[in-house]
Amino acid sequence: MLSALTFLPLVGAIVIVALPGRSVQLLRMVALAVTVAVAAMGVSLFIGFDGTRAAAQNVLETAWFTLPFGASGAREVDVHFFLGVDGVSILLVALTSILMPLVVMSSIGHINHRVKEFLVWLLVMETGMLGVFLSLDVVLFYFFWEVSLVPLYFIVGIWGGDRRLYATIKFFLYTVAGSLVMLVAVIGAIYYLGTSSIPALVESASDLPAETQAWLFGAFALAFAIKVPILPFHTWLADAHTEAPTAGSVLLAAVLLKMGTYGLLRFGVEMFPEAALTYAPVFLALGAIGIVYGAFLAWAQTDLKRLIACSSVSHLGFCVLGLFAMTEAGLRGSVLQMINHGLSTGLLFLLVGMIYERTHTRRLDRFGGIATVMPVFSFFFVFTVLSSAGLPGLNGFVGEYMILAGTFTVSPFWTAISVSGVIFGAVYLLMATRRVLFGPLVHEENRKLLDLGGRELATLIPLVALCVWIGVAPNGFIQKTAGSLDRISHRVERAQEHMRIGRLSTAQQTVLRTEVER
Amino acid sequence: MGSFNWLWLLPFLPLAGSVCAATMHFGTLRARKEGNTGTRLSSIAGLIACGVMAAALALSLYAFIQLAGNREVTALESSSWAWIDAGSFSVELSMVVDRLSSVMLLVITGVGFLIHIYSIGYMKGDPGYAKFFAYLNLFVFAMLMLVLSSSLLGMFVGWEGVGLCSYLLIGFWHEKGWPAEAGQKAFVFNRVGDACFLLGSFLLIAIFDTLDLSDIANSVQANIGANSRLMALAALLLFGGACGKSAQFPLFTWLPDAMAGPTPVSALIHAATMVTAGVYLLLRLNPLYAAAPTVLFIIGCVGALTALIGASTALMQRDIKKVLAYSTVSQLGYMFLGIATGAWSAALFHLVTHAFFKGLLFLGSGSVIHGMRDEQDMYKMGGLRRHMPRTYITFLAGAAALSGIPLTSGFFSKDEILAHTFLHGGLYWPLWIVGIFSAILTAFYTWRMVALTFFGDERFDANKIRPHESPATMTLPLSILAVLALAGGLLNLPALHIPGEQALRDWISPVTAAGDAILYAGAQAHHPSLWLELVLLALGSAIALVFAHKGFHGFKNGWQHDDAMRSKRPELVGFLEHAWMVDSTYAAKIVAPLRLASYVIATLVDQMLIDGMVNGAGRLAMKSGSKLRSVVDGSVMSYALWMGAGASILTVVWTCF
Amino acid sequence: MITQDLVQVFDMLSEPAARMATAPMLALAVGVALYLLCEVIDLLRTARPIVFLGSIALSIFYELRILQADSAPGAVFDGTFIADGQTALWGILFLVGTLLVWAYSVGYYRENLPFKAEYDALILCTPVGMMLMVGANDLIVFFVGLELLSMPLYALAAFRRAKIESVEAGLKYFLLGSFSSALFLYGAALLYANGGTLALDALVAESNLATTGVALVAASLFFKVSVFPFHLWVPDVYQGSPTPITALMATGAKAGAFSFLIVRLTPLLPPAAAQTVAVIALVTMALGNLGALVQRDLKRMLAYSGIAHAGTLLLVVAAGVALGDTSGGEQAAWYYMGAYLFTATGAFGLISLLEADGARFTNLDALRGLAHSRPGIAAALSLFMLSLGGIPATGGFLGKWFVFAELVRADMIGVAVLGALFTVVALGYYLRVIAYLWMEPPPEGAALSNTQRPLTAGLATVFCCLGVLAMGLLPALFLDRMN
């Protein structure tokens, strides 16, 4: 099941490579069929998933190769081709698989040259993304992690905007810089613990000395912080988002950034809870500052797409905040918020793409009064903005609320700072909405714009429906994650206990020592 | 409990209506694209919306009868919906109608229904006719969610929902430009309050482990002492939320701007219902506030100050809707003043009567504007009583109630609040004086408005504008509201030992009992003695009559009085005209610096500093690469020199270390 | 006297172990002789490729036999030469590299190259030298191997003698190579003076004299593998030499020297070498990558990239010294060099194809929009670039993994992190190549001539691609052979 899910897109890509490049329609149909099949598998995986169990499900494990650590005395480590899905990954897997057919559909509107290559990269990317979320072996994880960079490099670099080369190389190098530091940590973890299976690593990582845990955590966290991106590692994001074609932006925002938060949860909080607890204040601060900072950044933008890109910095601040609050509510909210951000920002990018296809501009001052000529578009735009701004009843609110409530008990101060993001979020989103949709129709060329067509509606509606669904009945989604996340929060509690005892005993030691001196 | 599942219908019928109307709207647009007018579909939308409101009104009445019929039953509750399960806390939603919410229900559905009817006439011919009803119904849905939710978070759904609808409806005529900006402003100001609301809710979770409103209300008593400070903080934060929604100082400036929306919207949202949500929130959590006297005093100060600012600003407005808007701000201030004194029922009473008379006044002004072809400037009106008799009569009724002419509804409700403030004494004394002063101003500006609008010369070009009476769909709701505005006082007559006195207070006493118990700690609530009550009523009557007279006579022949003031005290007039300069202060002291900060962050910090470091790293690599090229100069000798040096250094290092 | 000696040699060869150990080299030596014979006799001229391929195939066969033998021959000829699974693996690497270089050479020389037979014969000599180097357990044997590798390369570098670049490259390589040989010899002499023996396993570097000797020997090896500050010749020579020969230098010659460095010399290095070598490695990586970043000539860029890779690989030596154990390092080095061999040979080979195609310059601009006209070449070249950059699913990634794993074992985390960061710089220019290939529009009207490309080159490219992918995806194929 899982290997089919992961590799079907790759097979599709190979099929498309083999097909003639001229019959664009056929290529698109094949890509759509493949992604729809994957989406069906993803949905059925989601439905069949038992959220109460903490352990990974649908596990698939076969030997892959043996890592030699030298013949003399050192351990050998068997690396496995090890896939499985648990509460941390199930939502992301489902989101990825559902998003792909929509992205393929949306690409019909804006990818008109080198379609074949585009679809190939898109499908390769799907394999990469699903692989990242499904891997339960850290070597495999790292494989997919870096492989998934390559398709986006091409997608941005070939089909992107004017500064695409700068943006794509920056994106690649920046991300890879983090990944390579992580590589050292991956090797370290495997070497120190003698296994590469993620569940086994999670179990045994707490046996390591605190300093070792700290540097491993730091190296992992750096890579993921760049990917998320957490302030101040965010500058690649705006460029990549702005230059990428719509499909690339959607995937980047909806899935690729989530690889960062997913990693932080999996390899930061879950694997090294003690180190995570120690450094949590830093991440809370960065998350909260990021929320406000991203909002300010977005507010100052004049390019609509860049504005949305900057808003991602703000929104992902919430995810980071929830992760490092390390409370039940915070973790659940954070995982849900990953999906929410994927949906709403994905929608925003789709919408920006649609208006860009018509006007060939993204500058805010070239719009105005679009609502008069494109009422359906405006409806979706306003809806998405509201979802993004966290209107209760829609998806964004549920996640944000859980995160903030979960963080409040840990750090009221940073929660208060983050809550101000609620205000600033409304400021820049509504500013953008007003400047695009409302007001008089000042630019004559916009008077002839056509409203959304059937294909575009078909792209948007599933996501909109999901937004409402999660907003109204989030429990179905939360419960899928509950088992695994509860185990993580138990681990966190244990770690807290452990740290307290550690601190206590040293305190007692000093007391004893002073007594002896007397 | 399960038998009350029909309560879910209350909010969701309007939602369904809204969806239907929205569908009609898109249908209309399509029809229009194909060349038809699509008015048929639109008018169906209007009918559906009104029908839904009628059904909601009927259900509300039914719920009220259920409650009234059986005094044992304190609340009707539907089954609950497990909304959010966050592990450490969870949110379950059910629809609850108790004594308090039943009153709100009747106001919302009753006034709402009338305004829907009114809108059929008012919005006729507007291209967004169906859309308007979709928004309006959506608003009712959100408002009912706000009122009926058993949980604070469910209330927040409605809370933000009404804010959204307000945003959409203010910007309904966005093509003009400024309505869209006004809508945005309203939403952002509300969001400031909402942020406080959220923080308050987190504190409540921390204190009570639940967001269920009745659970919170019941456990306040037990937490006094241990958690007093936290509860006070939570109360203050929630009041901050109320300030945003109910347009209290310092967050009131969005409400006058909100007049950019169609007038029925101003009547429904910005007078009768949404803006009173803050009052409702505080009433709902009355034990929490009762346990925090300091917070109550702060609320009192804010309320009194807002009443004063609103009333004084209304004095100098030319736009009829602006007068009403500032008046609303001011009247809301009275309601908060009432809450501050622990006069829960008085606040609710004023809320209800205000919904009647201010809804009436807004609708009346709408009728005037409608008749005057969208003219809102009172200086360009005058003498309209001849052209619009029904509007004129009903408007008089509303004005009477607003200014507190004896025996009208506003007279009783405002008086009760002031009486309680007076009785509270101590620090509340200055507040009472402010309240009285505001009442003076209120009477004055109300009748100034009446005089300028309906009396005197016709100051418009009668050839161009032919004022006409509005259709029956508009005047009928006016008449009904006029009756209510005049007779609304019967709901809660003062304690003068007459039958039916204090009916509203008795009705909601189960809800306020917990608050009262904390506030008075077992002692009797003070009640004004009969003679004091009579004196205060007399004082109120005198003020209203005297200053109504002054206002009316000063302006019945035009606005010369204003000009005189302007030339005499230009700074004062400017200060009042601009609502105490609050808005411009915000623009200069808050918005501009923040905007500057955002540009600084985006350019200096982000682009130049952070991204500069990133790009700088790349540039450094390139630059050092270029610099290093000179080493590879192609000369065999220099290569060999490097090799020799390298070998020597290797040798030295390895042998010596 | 002489006959007696000859008899003695044959006696030694008659030992099965010695026969087995030398068979791969003898096969090649015989091949060289036969090849030149075929050249002379007109009738046999067409048999030349068969002789060439046959001798390599035979050699590989013998190496495989050593690899799979239950008991490898081990040390033979009085312990001066070692043949075991490890040397066999290295040997196979050398042979594959040589084969690939030959395959690309066929297409590279469009004009009828004079002395083509000599060219091929010289190529065929080089793996013998490399095998001698990796198997050497005695400095004499190593020296013979070194010269047997170097001499043909000097000649091959200057083989396009009408071109000044080629001759200059040959001369520079020769002069500096001789200089490094002299350093080696003097170092060896000092070692001999210190201990009276040249057998590597008997050498101990305890006295200053011996350490000086080791340092000089190491210096000459550093020259061959091209690390700082002995790397300066590399860009010039790589750029000037005929491109297939550049591939041979970059892969085979480097692998030969490196195999000796890690397998035989590392145990001799003093403990202080752990830090010095690490520093040298890091500086090399920095210089290589920074240098490559500003190049516009492809061959020069790959030359700098090769320097950077040598630096990366040298980290293994540092780790080996620190650990006092090179077993892991040997495997890492083999894997790294293997992956590098496929990718670098493939990359240089493709450049040679482009040159033969008519783009008689090796500038980056030649790649502009190549994906439109030559998608196959562009795809293969991109794959090689990704492998050079160490992106997973390619052999380069696992090679890098094993190197870093050694560093982690040696507890040199900081060095590993720094090394990782230099790799980011490297990706900067590898990605630029890909960007030129795929993301730049093709130059207008600059259609490349549609010359027939030889089949051998195509096969070689496919083989390199498969090799890169196999090493990246199915490492078990290779790792299992190592134990």
Place this chain on the structure above:
Amino acid sequence: MMNVPTEHILTLSALLFATGVLGFLIRRNVIIVLASIELMLNAANLTFLAASRHWSQTHLAADGVNIMQGPIFSLFVILVAAAEAAVGLALVIAFYRLKQTVALDALTELKD
């Protein structure tokens, strides 16, 4: 003759080697550079032979000491030196044909 201490010979060879290195680094004529390389090789040879002589003293005989390796290596070096000279001169001639000079400064085509 036998009583010349080994150290003296080693010092001599070191000086010889240094001279070779210096020659290599300083002289610009390729031919002389080649000669300098020969000098370095001969320094190595001298060291080999001196060391061989040194280790052939009976009281130093020990396990692993092989007195024949020095002279044998020297023979190899002489052989290789001859081969190197052949290759080197061929390269020099090829270079001369193209550039009409044998100065090292003329190697200027290839550089960064």
